[in-house]
Amino acid sequence: MGDKQTELLQGTLDMLILKTLALGPLHGVAVAARIEQVTHGTFQVGPGSLFPALHRMAEKGWLKASWGESETKRRAKFYELTKTGRRQLETEKERWKTITLAVTRALEP
């Protein structure tokens, strides 16, 4: 991360993580990899940002963490969306739409 080119707002990162986990529980590395993949490399989330985000959301009750086994039979912590988390995802999506609409309009010549 730490790239000054792409500044990721905390809320945006939360939203991306929530979306990533919407399809099913993943462990930390997988979440980071998926985000990078889906955004075609624009957002590379390092552990320094990922960990706090995951833990913060888990403490708020949006995610649930549990130990499980990775594809390679390694012990890993998996995060999955809770019902509250799903609702939060929708809220964030709405908000994002509103913001981007407004900014786009503002930037029109």
Place this chain on the structure above:
Amino acid sequence: MELVAKAASFLRNMFRRRQVESDLDAEVASYFNILVETHMKDGMDEPSARRAARLEMGGGDQVHEEVRHVQAGAWLRTCWQDLRYAARILVKNPTFTLVAVTTFAIGIGANTAIFSMVNGLLLRPVPISHSDQVVYLIQKHDHWANGFSYPVMEEIRKQSGEAFSDVAAVRPFQMDGLNASGASQPIWNEYVTTNFFSMAGIKPALGSFITPSVDNVAGSDPVLVLSYAYWQSHLAGDPNIVGRQAQLNGRPITIIGVAPRGFRGFAPLIDAQGYMPIGQFAAMQGKMQSPAAAKDATSVLVFARLKDGVDLAKSQSVLAVVARRLADEFPKTEKDLVLRAALLRSGMISGDGTNPVPAIAAIFLILAGLVLALASANVTNLLLVRAIARTREMAVRSALGAARFRLVRQVLTETLLLALLGFAGGAVLGFIGSRALGNLDLRTDLPLVLDFPFDWRVFFFALGAAGVVALLAGLVPALRGSRVDLNEVMRETSRGASGGRSRFRSALVVAQVSGSLTLLIVAGLFVRSLLNAQHTDLGFNPNHVINFGVDAHAAGYDETRGREFYRTLLDRTRAMPGVEGASLAATVPMGPISLGGTIHVAGFPETPGQPKPTASMNAVSPAYLKTMGITLLRGRDIQESDSETAQHIAVINEVMAQRYWPNQDPIGHQFTRDEDPKNPVQVVGLMKNSHTSSLTEAIDAMYFVPMAQDYRAAQTLQVRTSLASSAAVQAVRETVRSMDGNLPVFDVRTMNDALNGISGLLLYKLGATLAGMLGFLGFVLAVIGVYGVMSYTAAQRTREIGIRVALGAQPGQIVRIVFRQGMLIVGLGMLIGTAAALGLGKVVAGFLVGVGGADPLTFLAVCFAMAAAGLTACFVPARRAMKVDPMIALRYE
């Protein structure tokens, strides 16, 4: 929902710390391993994969930190960390900690003690039910007074039902003799109307109260209710006291109950030791007679409870109506009557329309606040000095990534810890202080109780003071200390205090000096005021004089019998052992009643529309001036030969002579009195002015006439005796009783009680004591402050001084350099302080006696003392600087 989840996490983070931490460790480790695996899957070999992974993770600890940062309850943990660190720092620097804590404790303690006083006098409600609904009444004829005559009280009671649900009257502070355990002990009784206790709404600690079923009529049950404190101290808390038959002034009574602890009647300052029905008043003092029959000598305090829904303003308007009605019904006595109600919770029942206590309390809180500010300033200086020593530590922490906010918080936490310790010390000091204040020897027989307990209000005040002080003292050092540039520090340029810093500290000391000066000046003003009040030439000698009120009319004597009685009483009293002199008078100085009226003087113009010529008067026994120690300037004293049938004469005072016969010898002149127009009075003597109404009011025109020529049924026997007051009182009561067992003796009081009491010197004494203590504290703090800064500054300049000495400077020059800096500070401080004191002096001037708010003597004396102290405080470090060895100084880093 989110809140609940967060709360659960918070608790988990708090109480399962280790589990959370190890879980996090495992998660980070697992993340690392999976990352390595992923890289290896992408084709890297293991060492490169590991390196790449490590680079991505940063330091393992960094991830941990980030997570810890966002965990619920993180702030709490950092606070706890700060606290532990602060505690460690404080323990490592014991001297600093001790000095700082002591300074804080002094400041907080002083404020707490003063506040406990303010609390006890003003804020704490009187311990009766719904005390905010109870008021006391005052009336004004030509000046405000809080005593009413019984009949007037009854009228008010009947006519004010619209505003008051209940009206009670209290005849206070009779020194009676109670014999409940074999020997007679003095007891200060209040004689109360029967609805007194029901109005108070309290429950007895033992037995029962005087109930409204008992009539306010004489001959009703002679029952006594004891105060809790008296029951404990004088009757050993005897649990069988209820129903005990005892004797009061030799007459049989029954003790029916004990009031609850802490209840002291309605006036919070005075300890009523017993309560009896007001109908018993005449009986206990003599003949069975209805209290309404006693004429103007009866003086009761009146209290009322506001009806539900009636506020103070409404009651004032109701009272105004009542006053007008009374003025119409009794035009002779109640003309120009004004009535007013005041809330009970005013700390003191003052006789005039204003209550001085809130203003005085405010002044002293300000003074105490100054002391607190001074203490804070001292600690700030200490902290600033220490901050300089810690710059390196701060710089390193900053370089390691600590936010400035965190550094500031750290220093503030230390200050807070110091303040908390200071609070503990200050609370103890304040407690001791308020106890000491409560035990002030006020040199009066009156059962005053200065009760300043340490209740929750005082506790929170002290806590608040500690918080304020922590913030004040810690903020600047914290801000300064955290503004560090690592480069500069690491380069170890030891210019020590940069110019900016020491300027702030110097400014602080200037503020300290000025604050202390202001304090001292105000204290000086108070002390001088007290000395003046104490040495006010009263014009008479009040020492060892006891007053006894006697009323021949109440015993049914007519004039002839009365005159005979009083003559015999005087003779018998004078013959008593231990009695140095005795006299009779119709009124006494500082007493409850004053007499006087209109007079007519030949040659003195009386224009209609202008106030008529008046004078106060007194009817006295022969040789009165001699007995009371009043100086006779010309002519003669009242003599035996001035009998009923002789020419009517009078002795007048200087004010009267000056007003009506200016620049003439008044002796031989005549005037007529409205009360007795047929008998013109000839002036036979001129006496020196004496204070008759209060210590501070202007002296009025006054004349004395012989009692024989102006018979009054109610008189005061004034006895000058070397016996102890209680013994003397007993003896006199015995004498009167031997003459007539039914004659009432009342309003028994020593002259000094009146003088030292609430309307006398009490306030001045309190004021001077408090102001003096505060002034002293402030002075000590300021001197310490000056000395501290001067020492430090001199030490900082050691290198510079070493160079100067090496270059050939004389020791005297060195001293002068250091000195000049110090005196500049002190001088500036004194200038500002004097200006502030002038301002404060104006505010305080109203409470001073014989001294103006800008009294030059006080100002000069205090400035002189401060300058001398400042000089000494500068001198010592200066001398030390002088002795610097240039070799050492130059090597000093």
